[in-house]
Amino acid sequence: MADETELEDEEAAEKQSNEHVKAFFLDLAAKGKEEWNAWRRDPANKEVRVTFAGIDFRETPRDEIDFSGFEFGDFADFSYCKWRGELRGAITDFAPGRAFFLGTNFGDWATFANAIFGDWADFTGAVFCDNSSFDGAIFGEFARFNGAAFGTSAQLRATFGELATFDGAAFGKWADFNDAIFKGTVEFKGQSKKQCSKALEYAVLKMNDNDRMVLNQLHEASWEVWDSGPDRFLAISFANTRFHGKADFSGRSFERTANFSSAHFYYPPDFDATTNASRIDFTGTQIGFVPAGKWACTKDSEVPVRLRAFRKIAEETKNHDLERDLYIEERKAERGVYWHQYREARNFGRLASHAFWIFIMFLYGTLADYGRSFARPLLALTASGFGFYFLYRWILSPLMPKSCPLADQYEQAVRMLALGNTVPFVGPLTIDGKIKDFLVCPLNKCDGVIIPPEGYQLAVLFQNLFSITCVFFIGLALRNYFKIK
Numbered sequence: 332m333a334d335e336t337e338l339e340d341e342e343a344a345e346k347q348s349n350e351h352v353k354a355f356f357l358d359l360a361a362k363g364k365e366e367w368n369a370w371r372r373d374p375a376n377k378e379v380r381v382t383f384a385g386i387d388f389r390e391t392p393r394d395e396i397d398f399s400g401f402e403f404g405d406f407a408d409f410s411y412c413k414w415r416g417e418l419r420g421a422i423t424d425f426a427p428g429r430a431f432f433l434g435t436n437f438g439d440w441a442t443f444a445n446a447i448f449g450d451w452a453d454f455t456g457a458v459f460c461d462n463s464s465f466d467g468a469i470f471g472e473f474a475r476f477n478g479a480a481f482g483t484s485a486q487l488r489a490t491f492g493e494l495a496t497f498d499g500a501a502f503g504k505w506a507d508f509n510d511a512i513f514k515g516t517v518e519f520k521g522q523s524k525k526q527c528s529k530a531l532e533y534a535v536l537k538m539n540d541n542d543r544m545v546l547n548q549l550h551e552a553s554w555e556v557w558d559s560g561p562d563r564f565l566a567i568s569f570a571n572t573r574f575h576g577k578a579d580f581s582g583r584s585f586e587r588t589a590n591f592s593s594a595h596f597y598y599p600p601d602f603d604a605t606t607n608a609s610r611i612d613f614t615g616t617q618i619g620f621v622p623a624g625k626w627a628c629t630k631d632s633e634v635p636v637r638l639r640a641f642r643k644i645a646e647e648t649k650n651h652d653l654e655r656d657l658y659i660e661e662r663k664a665e666r667g668v669y670w671h672q673y674r675e676a677r678n679f680g681r682l683a684s685h686a687f688w689i690f691i692m693f694l695y696g697t698l699a700d701y702g703r704s705f706a707r708p709l710l711a712l713t714a715s716g717f718g719f720y721f722l723y724r725w726i727l728s729p730l731m732p733k734s735c736p737l738a739d740q741y742e743q744a745v746r747m748l749a750l751g752n753t754v755p756f757v758g759p760l761t762i763d764g765k766i767k768d769f770l771v772c773p774l775n776k777c778d779g780v781i782i783p784p785e786g787y788q789l790a791v792l793f794q795n796l797f798s799i800t801c802v803f804f805i806g807l808a809l810r811n812y813f814k815i816k
Contacts, residue, residue, distance in 0.1 A: 352382060397425040416471045430452040450473055458550065463482070493514060498519070503565065598620055603640065608644050703808060705808035724745055727745065
């Protein structure tokens with residue numbers, strides 16, 4: 332019991348000490364960039380680790396702290412911090428409650444894990460060294476990382492709101508966006524170093540000339556050290572990432588493997604003017620053009636164009652499964668575009684024809700997943716044997732003997748009829764003519780021509796047609812699976 336009490340006392344003392352440390356950093360940060368950087372550059376403070384972990388910057392007067400241009404050194408800790416997010420005036424201006432890290436310089440192991448940023452979080456031009464982390468962080472709308480520079484092993488498995496921008500952001504040897512969620516549009520547009528420097532100068536316009544020069548030097552040094560740049564990706568991963576809006580990767584060069592395996596795009600991404608696209612892994616990637624859970628229909632004529640352009644990327648990477656999936660999505664998008672065009676033109680003839688085609692394609696998608704599934708038609712074929720067995724029993728019930736042993740024999744004959752017609756072409760040949768006569772005239776007391784009951788022949792024809800269709804879809808799926816283009 333004494334040991335437990337001592338341990339609790341030590342934990343309480345450590346917690347109180349941490350609170351005093353945070354209070355010191357909060358007071359120092361409130362004095363502004365000049366005071367902070369002067370303290371940071373003092374050799375006596377070189378090894379001091381900065382921590383704001385768990386601080387709520389939504390509260391007054393903490394919401395007045397502007398972190399732009401700060402130098403933090405290694406192990407800066409902003410985990411579990413909170414900002415409410417606010418914009419007043421220009422986008423490059425600080426506002427109370429806004430997470431504002433414009434041109435901030437971080438050392439190794441900076442962490443914003445599980446932080447909540449609100450809207451308008453700004454890391455434009457920020458420089459992160461190795462092992463930075465935003466894991467579990469939640470951003471509101473308009474998060475900005477334009478022109479930011481990340482070192483090796485940047486962990487960005489976070490949730491981003493509408494319009495997150497990483498235009499011209501440079502990433503070192505490994506950037507990890509695995510399982511990230513982008514709720515709206517996200518931009519990773521590539522920029523030349525000249526374009527990035529010019530955009531950065533505009534963003535930090537309110538810095539003095541010396542600070543802007545130092546920031547540019549930091550970026551140029553980071554590009555050189557990590558062989559990165561605002562126009563390229565090194566090893567980067569978006570595995571299992573969800574893109575709920577448009578994702579723009581235009582103008583980027585993929586210098587090493589980019590992993591998009593099992594990523595889900597709910598809108599066709601833009602890879603226009605990218606180079607080395609063959610290094611992108613799209614295994615298991617899903618591409619759509621509507622939000623999750625909504626009917627696949629659009630009147631936006633740009634969607635089929637984007638899908639077609641992205642299909643060329645899939646072709647270049649030799650990902651034939653994705654290429655096929657994109658073609659299917661392209662056709663779906665075109666159906667919606669044509670539907671709206673015919674309706675607006677009041678062309679009811681074409682509209683009716685198009686509606687019938689949509690219905691046929693709906694059946695094709697339901698039964699065979701557009702030629703991608705052999706399991707669906709196989710299951711449908713198997714189930715049809717049981718379904719048609721009960722249908723034949725119902726049709727032939729007036730003729731079915733009520734006494735044994737003929738009743739058992741008749742049941743067996745009905746099963747043979749359903750099973751034989753389940754296998755097209757060959758199956759019906761296994762049904763002997765005498766069995767057919769027995770089904771129609773079980774007691775052999777029929778005079779003249781034996782005519783089956785009404786609906787019997789129609790059921791047989793429909794089962795044969797359905798069986799042929801299922802077998803065709805099974806073969807088509809197997810052919811598509813093993814096809815090498």
